[in-house]
Amino acid sequence: xxxxxxxxxxxxxxxxxxxxxxxxxxxxxxxxxxxxxxxxxxxxxxxxxxxxxxxxxxxxxxxxxxxxxxxxxxxxxxxxxxxxxxxxxxxxxxxxxxxxxxxxxxxxxxxxxxxxxxxxxxxxxxxxxxxxxxxxxxxxxxxxxxxxxxxxxxxxxxxxxxxxxxxxxxxxxxxxxxxxxxxxxxxxxxxxxxxxxxxxxxxxxxxxxxxxxxxxxxxxxxxxxxxxxxxxxxxxxxxxxxxxxxxxxxxxxxxxxxxxxxxxxxxxxxxxxxxxxxxxxxxxxxxxxxxxxxxxxxxxxxxxxxxxxxxxxxxxxxxxxxxxxxxxxxxxxxxxxxxxxxxxxxxxxxxxxxxxxxxxxxxxxxxxxxxxxxxxxxxxxxxxxxxxxxxxxxxxxxxxxxxxxxxxxxxxxxxxxxxxxxxxxxxxxxxxxxxxxxxxxxxxxxxxxxxxxxxxxxxxxxxxxxxxxxxxxxxxxxxxxxxxxxxxxxxxxxxxxxxxxxxxxxxxxxxxxxxxxxxxxxxxxxxxxxxxxxxxxxxxxxxxxxxxxxxxxxxxxxxxxxxxxxxxxxxxxxxxxxxxxxxxxxxxxxxxxxxxxxxxxxxxxxxxxxxxxxxxxxxxxxxxxxxxxxxxxxxxxxxxxxxxxx
Amino acid sequence: xxxxxxxxxxxxxxxxxxxxxxxxxxxxxxxxxxxxxxxxxxxxxxxxxxxxxxxxxxxxxxxxxxxxxxxxxxxxxxxxxxxxxxxxxxxxxxxxxxxxxxxxxxxxxxxxxxxxxxxxxxxxxxxxx
Numbered sequence: 001x002x003x004x005x006x007x008x009x010x011x012x013x014x015x016x017x018x019x020x021x022x023x024x025x026x027x028x029x030x031x032x033x034x035x036x037x038x039x040x041x042x043x044x045x046x047x048x049x050x051x052x053x054x055x056x057x058x059x060x061x062x063x064x065x066x067x068x069x070x071x072x073x074x075x076x077x078x079x080x081x082x083x084x085x086x087x088x089x090x091x092x093x094x095x096x097x098x099x100x101x102x103x104x105x106x107x108x109x110x111x112x113x114x115x116x117x118x119x120x121x122x123x124x125x126x127x128x129x130x131x132x133x134x135x136x137x138x139x140x141x142x143x144x145x146x147x148x149x150x151x152x153x154x155x156x157x158x159x160x161x162x163x164x165x166x167x168x169x170x171x172x173x174x175x176x177x178x179x180x181x182x183x184x185x186x187x188x189x190x191x192x193x194x195x196x197x198x199x200x201x202x203x204x205x206x207x208x209x210x211x212x213x214x215x216x217x218x219x220x221x222x223x224x225x226x227x228x229x230x231x232x233x234x235x236x237x238x239x240x241x242x243x244x245x246x247x248x249x250x251x252x253x254x255x256x257x258x259x260x261x262x263x264x265x266x267x268x269x270x271x272x273x274x275x276x277x278x279x280x281x282x283x284x285x286x287x288x289x290x291x292x293x294x295x296x297x298x299x300x301x302x303x304x305x306x307x308x309x310x311x312x313x314x315x316x317x318x319x320x321x322x323x324x325x326x327x328x329x330x331x332x333x334x335x336x337x338x339x340x341x342x343x344x345x346x347x348x349x350x351x352x353x354x355x356x357x358x359x360x361x362x363x364x365x366x367x368x369x370x371x372x373x374x375x376x377x378x379x380x381x382x383x384x385x386x387x388x389x390x391x392x393x394x395x396x397x398x399x400x401x402x403x404x405x406x407x408x409x410x411x412x413x414x415x416x417x418x419x420x421x422x423x424x425x426x427x428x429x430x431x432x433x434x435x436x437x438x439x440x441x442x443x444x445x446x447x448x449x450x451x452x453x454x455x456x457x458x459x460x461x462x463x464x465x466x467x468x469x470x471x472x473x474x475x476x477x478x479x480x481x482x483x484x485x486x487x488x489x490x491x492x493x494x495x496x497x498x499x500x501x502x503x504x505x506x507x508x509x510x511x512x513x514x515x516x517x518x519x520x521x522x523x524x525x526x527x528x529x530x531x532x533x534x535x536x537x538x539x540x541x542x543x544x545x546x547x548x549x550x551x552x553x554x555x556x557x558x559x560x561x562x563x564x565x566x567x568x569x570x571x572x573x574x575x576x577x578x579x580x581x582x583x584x585x586x587x588x589x590x591x592x593x594x595x596x597x598x599x600x601x602x603x604x605x606x607x608x609x610x611x612x613x614x615x616x617x618x619x620x621x622x623x624x625x626x627x628x629x630x631x632x633x634x635x636x637x638x639x640x641x642x643x644x645x646x
Numbered sequence: 647x648x649x650x651x652x653x654x655x656x657x658x659x660x661x662x663x664x665x666x667x668x669x670x671x672x673x674x675x676x677x678x679x680x681x682x683x684x685x686x687x688x689x690x691x692x693x694x695x696x697x698x699x700x701x702x703x704x705x706x707x708x709x710x711x712x713x714x715x716x717x718x719x720x721x722x723x724x725x726x727x728x729x730x731x732x733x734x735x736x737x738x739x740x741x742x743x744x745x746x747x748x749x750x751x752x753x754x755x756x757x758x759x760x761x762x763x764x765x766x767x768x769x770x771x772x773x774x775x
Contacts (some may be wrong), residue, residue: 142736152692
């Protein structure tokens with residue numbers, strides 16, 4: 001697999017320098033792409049960025065397959081991974097709009113000491129209390145607040161960067177360690193750390209700072225610790241399993257439940273390993289029982305979640321199955337959500353999301369079959385067996401949730417895929433290395449044959465030296481022509497594939513992200529209002545405001561974006577902009593000032609102008625107007641202040 | 647090779663922890679973080695002191711739990727575990743008390759003491775062998 005030999009220090013140095021320069025350039029281009037108003041990252045990223053990204057990935061691949069030290073390879077892969085995960089944080093004025101801003105709104109309350117004891121104690125009843133206390137918003141808040149206090153920065157930064165940085169640093173590293181634990185060579189292991197990026201799901205979930213992403217991250221760490229424990233069988237390694245399990249469980253119940261199922265499965269595999277020497281049949285039955293039990297955990301956990309969380313309504317039902325024709329039901333059971341994509345003729349999405357798992361699956365089956373054949377007792381490496389059973393468990397859970405359950409609390413098809421993708425990463429790396437070796441052999445054979453035919457056909461003496469040079473199949477000592485061609489071909493394909501994966505991971509359609517002038521507006525209000533105040537606005541302004549003052553903060557009140565009272569007040573203001581509605585809003589937190597914010601790009605020019613006219617008719621005063629670009633009005637704040645003696 | 651040996655010798659020095667020098671340094675960083683949170687609020691001070699805190703305690707954990715790995719892997723795994731422990735302890739302190747400045751100092755102190763304890767335990771085990 002090695003292309004180089006000793007004495008290539010200057011070549012490696014140049015390669016590393018070039019890679020680092022390209023990475024710095026890409027970060028700089030990302031920074032330059034930062035926009036005031038933007039919908040998706042692709043709207044802002046310059047055209048040259050993606051070709052440069054392919055070249056940078058190609059350079060990284062070259063470093064990975066070289067004889068460079070593994071520490072450098074890992075550091076460079078981590079750098080690449082961080083770059084792939086910070087698109088939204090760098091380009092958007094306030095990260096990806098939506099849930100992560102709501103999480104920041106909650107975190108802000110703890111950081112500013114508005115609330116103590118986290119979230120959950122105020123819930124009625126002991127079980128809902130436990131449920132909320134153990135939900136991800138608490139542990140994510142703990143992470144963001146601790147790091148913000150340690151580094152002496154605002155929680156805004158630690159929250160936005162928490163997942164992209166932790167994911168960017170640790171996911172490639174854990175992929176490396178997982179492959180190493182499975183017994184892969186150092187180069188295959190390092191390749192695994194880059195191969196994670198071939199799965200678009202692992203890019204997109206690592207780019208958004210939400211508790212679910214933290215759950216996935218710690219699940220992956222948990223899988224590594226579980227494999228290490230399974231391999232060594234030492235109690236010391238069990239000590240590692242516990243914190244990673246707790247972290248994944250506290251981050252998100254989905255990650256925690258799947259981790260728990262995997263833990264039981266690992267125990268099943270251990271029992272199987274112990275029992276098989278005595279009775280193969282008994283051992284297999286025990287493993288089957290363990291697998292069946294483990295596979296039932298997630299569906300039952302979702303169905304019985306309502307004991308803890310009264311609003312949950314997930315149930316077992318045949319309704320989803322009845323709604324499908326027999327052929328649709330068959331293909332849905334076979335292909336899962338890929339069938340939905342195929343039905344909607346989303347072939348590229350199917351391909352981009354499906355190729356890496358398919359290759360991983362082929363790699364895994366190959367490893368299973370060869371390890372079973374190699375051993376006389378049909379013994380399979382317990383770690384490989386666990387991963388294979390884990391993939392099967394995820395596939396079965398995916399089909400159960402899709403075909404036999406209703407009101408499943410998540411609609412995205414890729415929620416379960418992330419678990420599967422993490423389990424398949426080492427096998428994809430193995431497949432790629434296998435492909436390089438096979439391609440090299442083919443190219444070697446072809447180059448030798450072609451040149452020998454050419455030599456026979458044109459037996460010209462002046463070319464004979466050149467032909468014999470190629471006929472040997474070697475360009476330079478110990479490096480064959482086929483080898484170089486194979487490397488160039490595969491590295492180019494993989495680099496392009498990583499780029500395509502990144503390209504499809506980030507959404508190509510999205511609402512207008514939080515704009516810079518929305519952020520300025522909410523900051524302006526907070527900096528210039530000493531009294532208690534309340535803001536009535538649409539969900540977009542709520543997202544912006546809660547990032548700086550929190551949700552339902554009595555001093556500076558923004559409703560939650562799903563609060564029906566807040567929504568109805570906004571609709572009232574939108575249809576008939578009057579002081580009376582603001583006076584009614586002020587009662588909520590006994591505010592002295594109430595603000596009403598409208599944004600032109602969110603409402604449309606007509607509605608925006610209409611509201612301004614009505615406000616003038618009703619003598620509602622304007623507090624501040626924001627413009628972007630220079631002369632175009634984009635946002636207006638109206639206000640009403642309680643009279644001093646009122 | 648040079649970089650790796652520098653990292654290794656630094657790790658050796660930290661894990662030897664002669665006269666609890668690095669444990670004390672770790673507590674001093676906590677004190678500086680506390681002062682920074684309370685009075686100065688400087689990211690520069692925060693980043694430097696936190697980096698020293700993370701370096702010492704990640705090295706302790708890496709040394710205690712991943713002895714068979716090389717210096718870089720030991721440090722990375724130690725850093726990962728330290729991050730997770732900070733989060734878990736932070737969660738517990740937040741739920742039971744509060745994650746204000748005092749709470750944050752509690753989290754850092756508990757984590758640091760735990761890492762230092764593990765390092766000492768492993769060291770004494772090694773001496774015993």
